[in-house]
Amino acid sequence: MPGTLTERIISDHLVAGEMQPGEEIAIRIDQTLTQDATGTMAYLQFETLRLDRVRTELSVSYVDHNTLQTGFENADDHRYLQSAAARYGVHFSRPGNGICHQVHLERFGVPGKTLLGSDSHTSTAGGLGMLAIGAGGLDVAAAMAGEPFHLDMPAVVGVRLDGRLTGWASAKDVILELLRRLSVKGGVGKVFEYFGPGVSTLSVPERATITNMGAELGATSSIFPSDHVTRHFLLAQHREEAWSEQEADEGAKYDEVIHLDLGAIRPLVAMPHMPDNVVPVGELVGLPVDQVCVGSCTNSSLKDLMTVAAILRDNTVHPRTSLVVSPGSRQVEEMIARNGALATLLAAGARVLEPACGPCIGMGQSPPSGGTSVRTFNRNFAGRSGTADAGIYLTSPGIAALVALAGEFVDPSQFLEPPPIDLPDVFDVDDRMIIPPPEDGTGVEVLRGPNIRPIPLRDALPEGFDATVLLKLPDNITTDDIMPAGAKVLPLRSNIPAISEFVFSAIDPEFAARAREHAPGVIVAGENYGQGSSREHAALAPMHLGVQAVLAASFARIHRANLVNFGILPLLITPELYEALEQGDVLHAEGVRKAIEANEPITATVERTGEEIELSYDLSERERETVLAGGRLNQIRARRS
Ligand code: MIC
Ligand code: SF4
Numbered sequence: 001m002p003g004t005l006t007e008r009i010i011s012d013h014l015v016a017g018e019m020q021p022g023e024e025i026a027i028r029i030d031q032t033l034t035q036d037a038t039g040t041m042a043y044l045q046f047e048t049l050r051l052d053r054v055r056t057e058l059s060v061s062y063v064d065h066n067t068l069q070t071g072f073e074n075a076d077d078h079r080y081l082q083s084a085a086a087r088y089g090v091h092f093s094r095p096g097n098g099i100c101h102q103v104h105l106e107r108f109g110v111p112g113k114t115l116l117g118s119d120s121h122t123s124t125a126g127g128l129g130m131l132a133i134g135a136g137g138l139d140v141a142a143a144m145a146g147e148p149f150h151l152d153m154p155a156v157v158g159v160r161l162d163g164r165l166t167g168w169a170s171a172k173d174v175i176l177e178l179l180r181r182l183s184v185k186g187g188v189g190k191v192f193e194y195f196g197p198g199v200s201t202l203s204v205p206e207r208a209t210i211t212n213m214g215a216e217l218g219a220t221s222s223i224f225p226s227d228h229v230t231r232h233f234l235l236a237q238h239r240e241e242a243w244s245e246q247e248a249d250e251g252a253k254y255d256e257v258i259h260l261d262l263g264a265i266r267p268l269v270a271m272p273h274m275p276d277n278v279v280p281v282g283e284l285v286g287l288p289v290d291q292v293c294v295g296s297c298t299n300s301s302l303k304d305l306m307t308v309a310a311i312l313r314d315n316t317v318h319p320r321t322s323l324v325v326s327p328g329s330r331q332v333e334e335m336i337a338r339n340g341a342l343a344t345l346l347a348a349g350a351r352v353l354e355p356a357c358g359p360c361i362g363m364g365q366s367p368p369s370g371g372t373s374v375r376t377f378n379r380n381f382a383g384r385s386g387t388a389d390a391g392i393y394l395t396s397p398g399i400a401a402l403v404a405l406a407g408e409f410v411d412p413s414q415f416l417e418p419p420p421i422d423l424p425d426v427f428d429v430d431d432r433m434i435i436p437p438p439e440d441g442t443g444v445e446v447l448r449g450p451n452i453r454p455i456p457l458r459d460a461l462p463e464g465f466d467a468t469v470l471l472k473l474p475d476n477i478t479t480d481d482i483m484p485a486g487a488k489v490l491p492l493r494s495n496i497p498a499i500s501e502f503v504f505s506a507i508d509p510e511f512a513a514r515a516r517e518h519a520p521g522v523i524v525a526g527e528n529y530g531q532g533s534s535r536e537h538a539a540l541a542p543m544h545l546g547v548q549a550v551l552a553a554s555f556a557r558i559h560r561a562n563l564v565n566f567g568i569l570p571l572l573i574t575p576e577l578y579e580a581l582e583q584g585d586v587l588h589a590e591g592v593r594k595a596i597e598a599n600e601p602i603t604a605t606v607e608r609t610g611e612e613i614e615l616s617y618d619l620s621e622r623e624r625e626t627v628l629a630g631g632r633l634n635q636i637r638a639r640r641s
Helices: 005-013 036-048 072-088 100-107 120-128 137-144 171-182 197-201 204-217 228-236 302-312 330-339 341-348 397-406 486-492 496-502 511-518 537-544 557-565 575-580 592-597 621-629 632-640
Strands: 014-016 024-027 031-034 058-062 091-093 114-117 131-134 149-152 155-162 190-195 221-223 256-261 268-270 278-280 291-294 322-325 372-375 391-394 465-472 521-525 547-552 569-572 586-589 602-606 612-615
Touching: 005 014, 005 024, 005 131, 005 190, 005 221, 031 036, 031 100, 031 137, 036 058, 036 072, 036 137, 036 632, 058 072, 058 100, 072 091, 072 486, 100 114, 100 120, 100 204, 100 330, 114 120, 114 137, 120 131, 120 204, 120 221, 120 228, 131 221, 137 149, 137 557, 137 632, 149 557, 155 197, 171 204, 171 256, 171 268, 171 278, 190 204, 197 228, 204 221, 204 228, 204 302, 291 302, 291 397, 302 330, 302 341, 302 397, 330 341, 372 397, 465 511, 465 547, 486 496, 496 511, 496 537, 511 521, 537 557, 557 569, 557 621, 557 632, 592 602, 592 621, 621 632
Parallel strands: 031 058, 031 114, 058 091, 114 131, 155 190, 155 256, 190 221, 291 322, 291 372, 372 391, 465 521, 521 547, 547 569
Antiparallel strands: 014 024, 024 149, 268 278, 268 391, 465 586, 586 602, 602 612
C-alpha cells in the first residue's frame, strides 16, 4: 500500500506494534541530541545503564541553554557534559557553537533517518526530511543505549502547500496560520507532513521554521520531503553524501488534509500569552514596543539575520526600543561577520549576543515591567521572558525589524517589500567547535561538580493512598508553569532537591511547602496539561515533592510520557469531576495496584463529600508496568541487579 513519508520512515524503523493511529509502537532511533538544560539528567540516566558507549549511529551533546555563567553551576555542568561526551562516544558541540536545532540541521541531520532529542523543538530537523521527535531525557538516554523509542502511532496530517509566499509573508506566518486554525492542542497525536507544489518554493531553513514550531501545535513531529532544495542545502554544507530523496509514495493517503495557499498567507503575530493567539499584524498598528529580539531555534538562520540586516541598513533602532540579536549558530555568526551584515546590525544599534537560546528561555534580556517585547521566537507563555507582567508577541524576522525601526507595530504594506535573500551555494563550514569523541573513551574521567546531585527515586506504586488536591488548574498549563526556567532556576537543573522549591512558583509560591506538608498529593487540571517543553524536571521535581498523580482532562504528549517515566499517574477526569473537585480535597483510594494490574479504573472517595469517583487512564501494558514499579529508573535498576 502506498505510504506517507512519515509511515515509510516509521515502517523502516519499526521494532514493535501495529501502525494504527493511537496504538503504541516502538521505533529504532538512529541519532540523538541533547542540550545542556536537559542533558545532565539524560547522561546521569545513561550512566545508570552502565554502558561504555552509546549505541546510536550518532549522538550529539549541545550546550546552548545555560550559557549565562553567573555562578559555578552552569560551568560545572558544561564540564560534566564535555567529559561524559568523550567518555561515552558522543560528539560535543561547545558552548558558543549555537542552538542545538540550528547546528543539527546544518551539520548532522540526515533525510530519512530518525532523531530523538531531549528538547521539544527537535522536530526542526523535519525540515530536512528526518523523522525528528522531542522526548524526555530518560527516553533519550534509553535511545542512546540502543533501546527503541515508544510512542503512539501518530495520525498523519497532510498539509498541501500551493503557490508561493509574497510580500512580507514568511515561513513563520505559515506556522502561525496553522496555530491560528488548530490551536496549541490541535496537533496532539499527529505528524504534520507537508507536500504539494508549494514545497519547492521554500528553502530548508524556511521549512525548519515551520517544523520547529509544529511543537507549538503539540504535534508528535512535522516533516518536509527531501528534494532538490534539500540536496542544494546539504551540498552547500559540504554534506551532499547525506542526501537522499524522501517523499510520500504516489497515492499515499493522509488521515486528514489541510490546504494552504502560500500566496494567501499574510504577516501574522501571536499575541500574549499563547502561540495560538494569532492576529494579522495590521490589528496591532501603533502599539509601542520596548524590545525586539531576533533569534531562537525558530528564526536565527543566515537568511533570517540577513533579512533583518537588509531592513535595518543605514537606519537606527528607535530610541524607545532595544534590539537584541542572537544568531542560531557560529556558522551563521561567522558568515554575517564576513559578509558585512553583522556590521550593518551593529551600526543600526543591535545588541548582538552569542549564538545560544538566550532570551528565549529567560537567560537574560528580560523586558521592562509591563513591557512589550516582539520576538521571532516560538513561545510567549506568561513569565517565560523573566518579567511576569511583560507581553510577548511572536512574529517573523522581517516584521520584527520593521518594528525595531519604528518603535511600534507598523503596517508592513506601507513599506517596500523585503529584499530577496539568496542562500549561498557554499556555506562557511568549520567544525572545530564540535569535538568528536575518542575511539575508546573508557579511560576518560567524568568530571562532576557539586551542583550535580543524584537523581531521586520513588518507591513502587502503593496499594492505596490518601492524597490531597494540592492545586486546581485551568486548560493548557505549560511546563514553564509547572517548572519555571530562566536565569535563576536553570542553573539548578542538575539538582532536583533544589529546583523542586520552584515548582509552580509563579502560580502559587506556597506550592512546594504545601506539597511537602501534605504528601502524597495530586494536581487537578483541564485539557492539554504539560504542553510546551520536554523538560522532565516538570515531572521529576513534583515527584520529589510527593505528587502521586495528575488528574487532567487531557495531557500533552511529552509530559505525559515523562510523568509515566517518573511514576506519576496520568489520570483522566470528566468535566463534571473537574468541576466537583476542590483544592484541599482529600482523595481516599484503595486497591490502586490491583486496578492498574487489571487495567481497570481506580475508584476513590472524596473525603469532603463522601462521593465515590472513578479515575480512568489510557496506559499501555508497558506504561502500566512502569507506573507500578514507581518509574522507569526503578525498572532499569531491577533489571541490572
Ligand atoms: C524550551 O524551549 O522550553 C526548552 C528550554 O528548550 C525546553 C527544554 C528545557 O526545558 O530544557 C524544550 O523545549 O523542550
Ligand atoms: Fe532554545 Fe528557545 Fe529553541 Fe527552546 S525554543 S531550544 S529555549 S531557542
